[in-house]
Amino acid sequence: MPSERTVEQRLQRLEDIAAVRQLKHTYAKLMDAGLCHENAAWPDDRFLALFADDAIWESNVHGRHEGREALRALFAGWAARLTFAKHHTIAPSIDIAPSGVEATGHWYTWETITADGRPIWLAATYDDDFVKRDGRWLIKHVRSHIQFRSPYHQGWAAEAPLPQMGE
């Protein structure tokens, strides 16, 4: 941390890291709550309000989706297929940009999912961007790098490698 930063700036940075960490936790909790209860109304406005209006959600498996309505359609599609999900999202590494209104974050996630009635293991990392608007941190860009998405009883060694982002 450069020494020319004031105590106020250093404190603000720590508070922003805590806020971004909390935001990602809320993303996981609301996603799991929505998918667990076969809620036809999901994604609801509370979940979508975590995202900036121009947010992007992309992964090497699910493609790229831009804008809140595209995200709504993406997540509604998951709700039609998934009856259970648990995003165990850990090991946050968060950087706040010098501007104080942009941030990046990296997480590991270990997901247990029931898709089309079958149990699935899913391992992925997140490389996400965040933006602070009107004093509130929002998700700007989710990049989910899925490493495997394997049937429970088959395991991940038998699965063909997934394409990487951009392939």
Added chain:
Amino acid sequence: MSIEDRIRTLEEIEAVRRVLAAVGATCDAPYDGAAFAGHFSEDGVMDLMEMGVYTGRAAIQEFIDGMRARVPFTMHYWDGYAIDIDGDEATATWYGFETPNLNGTAHIGGLTHDATLKKIDGCWMVTRLGQELHFMTPYDKGWVRQRVADQTA
């Protein structure tokens, strides 16, 4: 909020995280019921839903020490904490994976937890610990074939 208060909030978040980590570690095999219960207030409550509600340190310690006979091994992989501080009170939610040996069979469990804490005599004490069990399945079955195994046998 003053700088002093803002720093205190960050310090308290970290302090609560450390208490919860200690709680998780002491309910891993080989289990330390006294240490586990020592993180609770005198009238603390542990609500394990289908596994019972335990009120007070003595009841909580007895339950945890009894794990040695019922569950010879488990580990609690707790992470993904969200902690809010409000003065001398705190709330927390987090995710957990567990790997118990139940009745001689390897199981895998997925849970979310929640807690309320109160700062008493300068120490964060758990006043309530709760959990929601999403699955606890024999390893060879998975959560679709058997979402929740009998943990009381």
